[in-house]
Amino acid sequence: MKILLTNDDGMFAPGLWALVKELKSIAQVVVVAPDREQSAIGTAVTLRQPLRVQRVRPMVAEVETYAVEGTPADSVLLALGKLVGNKIDMVISGINQGVNLGDDVLISGTVGAALQGYLRGFPALAISTAAVDSLYLDNAAKLATLLAKKIDDNALPTNILLNVNLPNLPLAKIKGVKITRLASRSHTDTVEEGHDGKKAYYWLVRQKANKSTSEKSDIWAIEQGNISITPLHTNLSQKPSPPLPDSLCSELLQELRSEPTG
């Protein structure tokens, strides 16, 4: 089994190498990851400047490792298109330090990288922990390895994109594993203004929304002390969405043609 491994916390993040150590026991691992932290960059790809890449010395011996001056998604595209090629069995992204839950999967670089693999037909796994320190990375590394093995054994569907999150707890305190859906709650974003002496500047500040989450959601599972596994798909326009009036298209066309435009 050959696994393409990336992350969004950058080449030197402990989560990446905790995962390498564990995956190495069951697979050939190639690391292609951003050379610096790229959290919250989502699925961004670099199209207006060249991508630079360096083969670097791995932090775990004998692992082919590349540092990309680009985003997590760039790293996967560059790996599949040039550095590693298509002969891989899956793409894994993580272990991210900090959860990726609910609406936030849309801005997550960890999920964004896994998504690039999924869109190209590879089983893909994004894995994150609620740990801000590296206390319980071992649980996540072991879980990702178990899932990779199940994918390789065809015990899971091959066309999957799994978003996996773990609570920041020792294994004995983890209550269970739940298959979940994304919660709609995420954060409230406020804008804080400062002044540097010449000009105003702004910080986007995120705070956890103080809303209760519905049962069976990913946030609920984590808050209850469970591991959350959310199967994702990419159809953003699937039902149910609020119905638009049947007459909308003909109305718009008519109005476009009759209104004088500025």
Ligand code: MN
């Ligand atoms: Mn991150």
